[in-house]
Structure formats: structure tokens, C-alpha cells
Amino acid sequence: MTLQPRRHRFLIVADGQFGPLTSKTANSCIRYFPERIVGVFDRVEAGRTAQDVLGFGGPIPVVGDFERALALGATAVLIGIAPLGGQLPPEWRGWLKTALERGLDIWSGLHSFIGDDPELGGLARAKGVRIHDVRKPPPNLPIADGRAADVAAYVILTVGSDCNVGKMTAQLQLRDALVERGHRARFVATGQTGIFIEGWGIAVDAVVADFVAGAAEQLVLQGAEDADIVLLEGQGSLIHPGYSGVTLGLLHGSCPDGLILCHQATRDFIGDYHGREPWVRIPPLAELVEIYERAAAPVRPTKVLGICLNTFDMTEAEAAEAVRRAAAETGLPATDPVRFDPSPLVDAIVREALAAK
């Protein structure tokens, strides 16, 4: 699947959830292609701007009336939230029908495929517009076979303390910095947001479980075709009760040469279990490094090259101190590549990639 995000003007639907922590997909699209986004539909934050709500995104308006949102001139609706489990909230059906009737495409990363919905899929066909269910896996994925270990490119996978800590953003920032230095570096998406941004990839969490590692292998082979450094987007966490299997499949299938460990500095517990008592405590970074290196070792040894901290909710001074502490605790280069200079990590990657040749 190859999409053309640069050809569209998007209306992002994030009703009731637009915010720094609750609309991950929306936020990353706003970060990486703000010029293509005409507005955000959210009845809670209506009247504000993306900048007001997120601290970035500039004057992109948040609109609380769907008709007014459509009047902003989008050519496609992009579903910008990822509810736990990925189901389509029933209330959205009316909005999506309206959008399709007005000739807008739909871009969705939900687990329930909108194109397979008889009513919405039928309407899209009748109107001649496209529904892109980017989480739909390609057919005929292989069982992993170790071929990812054979590519000439240096392969880096981001791993994390939890979901939603910045594993995709880290790779995009590192990609930009590496390309700026003249390296042939390529970001490879493994989740719906990354696919929205890059226009290709496989949402590995939506693949039948036996084929997750095979999907990772296929992505590495494809990414390595025209790159010397492949930056593969990580998913989940080895200590996340719901999604750890996806993380391990990705780790074993992609046979990475190096890992970047991502963490949100203020987070102490796995975040998806708010309803219960806090459940899984995130161990110290040095212990997480060991967890990932040990999990990879029986299949193919690899090592953590550095730490990417997400410090969006800290003051500048707190963030700098958190970065200093992460480096001291692990003995590894550390930075927040969104907020600070990514060079400590970029230097480490370039050094390791050259040494591996």
C-alpha cells in the first residue's frame, strides 16, 4: 500500500479526545504535516487552536460542529484517535457518512475496518471515493525466516518502557537528523500513524499473531532496499500486559543491529490500566536495557545504543536534568530529540553503523 498524504487536505476527527496524551495519531500528523491539515473536529476543545491544545501546530482550528468542519475545505477525513481496542465509536457513523456523501476520502487506523462496513463501504463505492484502512495487513505475509539479519543496512528498532512514549517520533527525528548529515536513512512505519505520515508500512499490531515477526522481516527488507540506515518504528513494550507479544515479535523478526530505548520521563506505571490500581511499575532504565537485550539475545544479540526521553510535560530545567540522569544511570547517550539536540544519539548511531561495516 502506498498512500499520498501530500496530495490531501485533511480534517482530523478526534471528538472528545483532542489533547496532548489522548489523540496520539492526530498529534503526530499535526507535528509532521501541519500544512496539510485544515482543522480538527472535537466538541470539547472547540474554539481553540492546535497550538493552544498541544503546544504546537500553530493556528489549525478546532471546530465543534461537523458541518462547519467540512466547510474548511478538506479532501479527506483522517481519524485521529486510537481508542483502546480500536473499535469505531457508533456516534461517528453519521459523520463518516456525511463525509463520504460530500466526496471526501476516509483515512482510518482503527482495528475495525471502515471499508468492510457494508453501509460505509457501499457508500464509498457508490460515491467513487476511497476508504484507506491503513491497519489492514497485506496478504501473504511470511513466517519470519531470519532474512532481516542479512540486509546490508544498519537496522535500528525503537523499544519502549510503555506505549505512547515516543518510539515513532524518536525515529522520525533521528531520520531527519541523519538525512541532514547526508546519510541514506529511512524511517519504516509499523503503526497507523507512521503509515499516515510516510504513506507506506504495515500496522504490525493488526497482523495475525503468527505473522508479526514475518511482517517485521518484510518491512526491514523493503526499507533496506534504498537505505544504509533503517529506522524501524517500535510498538508497545515488553512489559505491557496487553501488547508485549507485538513488541517481542517485532524485536525477533526485525533482527535489529541496535536499539534505542524510549521513555516518558515522568511516567512510573504502564499507562493503559488507569481503571485498575496502578499495575505494572516501569523498572529503572538500566533494568529496561537489560530486559530488551536479554529478550533479543537467544535469537540475535543486539544492544541498546542510547536513550530517547520524552519530556513534553516537564520544564526545560527538569527535562535537562532528566536527560542527564538517564545518561548517568545507563552509561548511554541520552536526549529528548524533539526538545533538545538529537546529536548524542545520531553520533552513536553513525559510529555503530560505520563500525558494523
Place this chain on the structure above:
Amino acid sequence: MTLQPRRHRFLIVADGQFGPLTSKTANSCIRYFPERIVGVFDRVEAGRTAQDVLGFGGPIPVVGDFERALALGATAVLIGIAPLGGQLPPEWRGWLKTALERGLDIWSGLHSFIGDDPELGGLARAKGVRIHDVRKPPPNLPIADGRAADVAAYVILTVGSDCNVGKMTAQLQLRDALVERGHRARFVATGQTGIFIEGWGIAVDAVVADFVAGAAEQLVLQGAEDADIVLLEGQGSLIHPGYSGVTLGLLHGSCPDGLILCHQATRDFIGDYHGREPWVRIPPLAELVEIYERAAAPVRPTKVLGICLNTFDMTEAEAAEAVRRAAAETGLPATDPVRFDPSPLVDAIVREALAAK
């Protein structure tokens, strides 16, 4: 899904692959309900009996002509091999069409769902016969939420050094021994063969990756409804490059109180990578115990209670020595519960289950 294996007479199709190591599904069905199996279709071993080929199964005939196989009086065809990737070999289409035309049901554990095939599915509907694709996951699986940790039953998961080392067989043997001692023990199937045998379960390797742990949780909740000891079938291995994600999802989602580590005593490398150089070496048992306990610990600590060895390809003396060595290396009770007395493991399970109350 609840099936009724006791109501059928099965013809097992295992063409070209009927053998001790190559037809895992066929072999387990022959071990656990031989009285329901009228024959095996395999052109390579035709003319022999199950006993000749497997060393068990008695006079069940192996037949090399599909018409002659159908004449044995089956009411259903059971697909008894699991090719890597689970696709339907093209040659089989003709046999399955013939079976459906003669009014036989089809029981399949392949990844490609036979009922979804337009030709075969349509033929089954036209003939009023059933195609049971037991790997098809139920709708609306949850994301794992930790509820498996709350059940009153003592939950045991089998884990392994590799695929196809006896994780299902171990649980079935332990279940029988526990029930014989008067315990309310229940086997819970997580793969196609276990579902064929028990008539219910979820093939977790066929679930969309995000929901593997949720499927495990749901199975534990269901199994615990009327049992004091739940014996959950394990899948794959944490060191298997292709399937490790399924294994970790099962481990985290099921929140087991104890683990039984299964290993084929003569196996040194992960078996699915014959085409390459031997790839992943199986570490010593004590190291595998540590790998599993460490992987579980961040989510919910558990411990390995004992070792199940599969010694089918060893002499009696070699097998006894392998069991003795496994116990000495790990300091844990060990046995081959098919060949020898399962008591060392049964004693350990009962002791731990009582201590946990």
C-alpha cells in the same frame, strides 16, 4: 465455538506428511480419540497402520487413494497437518470438494479459512454440511486487562524450548492424572489440535496480534468457571524467531500461577529453520527457566514448577537418564508424562495449588 468430536468418525488427511514429527495435529487426534478415526490419507505411508508409523494408534489404516479412504465410512474429514504458514495446499482442493460432495463435514486448523473459500464454502452451504475452521477467532476479543490474575483457580501454563515439544500433550496428561486423583482440573486449548480434542478454545496464533493476551485472559476466565486447576496450553517459545510474540502474549495475558517447562530432550536447535544453517540454539534448561520467569516478572511474577520432557525418540534407559539429568540441572521435578509416571509433576502442582489458597 463448541464442537462435538465424540459425535464424528474422522478421516484424517495428512498427505505426504504423516509421521512422528511432521503431522502433529493428526498424531494428537490419534492419541486422544483413536476410536473416532477410521483412517489416515497419506500416499507416502499407504499400506501401513498408525501403529507402524507413529508407534501408537493401533490398526488405524493409512490409505493412499482418496476414494478408498472415503469408503472407510467417515462422517468428517479432519485436516491433520499444519504446514508452516498454514496455507491450503492447492492439490487438496479436489479432495475437499469430493468430501463435501459426499456430505462429509470438514474440520480444519489451517490459517486460511476453508469456509471463506468461495468454491468450498459455497459447496458446503449447498450440501448442508459444516466446515469448522477452528483457527477462526471469536469476534470482540478484549485487550488484556489483568482479570486472569483474579480467578480463584490455580492457573498453570505450559511453556517450551521450541514449538512441537509437547506443551499440549503435557497438559492433557496432567489433566488426566489430576482428575484421576479427584481434582477439578480443566484443560484449556489455545491451538487447533487442542480445540479438535476438547471441542472448544481459541487458536491464539490466529488472533490479531493486539488481542493475543486478551484471548488468553478470556480463556482463563472461562476455564476457571468450573475448575480449581486450569491447565492452559502453551504455544511457541520465547526463543522462537517466528512465534515468540504469541508466547509472550499468552504468558502475560493468562497471568499463570505456575509454569511447566516442556522440552524434547534430543533437540539442540529451534526446529523450524531447517532450510538455513541451524540458527537458534536452545539454551540449557536452567537458563530457559530463568528466561520465562524473567519475562513474566514485570507483569506478574510466576515460577516454573517442573520440567516435562518429550523422550519419544530415545530408548527407555536414555529417557530415564534424560529425566534424571533435567531434574538435577534445574532442581525441579521432571518426568515424561507420556512415557513415565506423571506423579512428580502432579505432586508439585497439587502442593502449589493448595499452598496458594
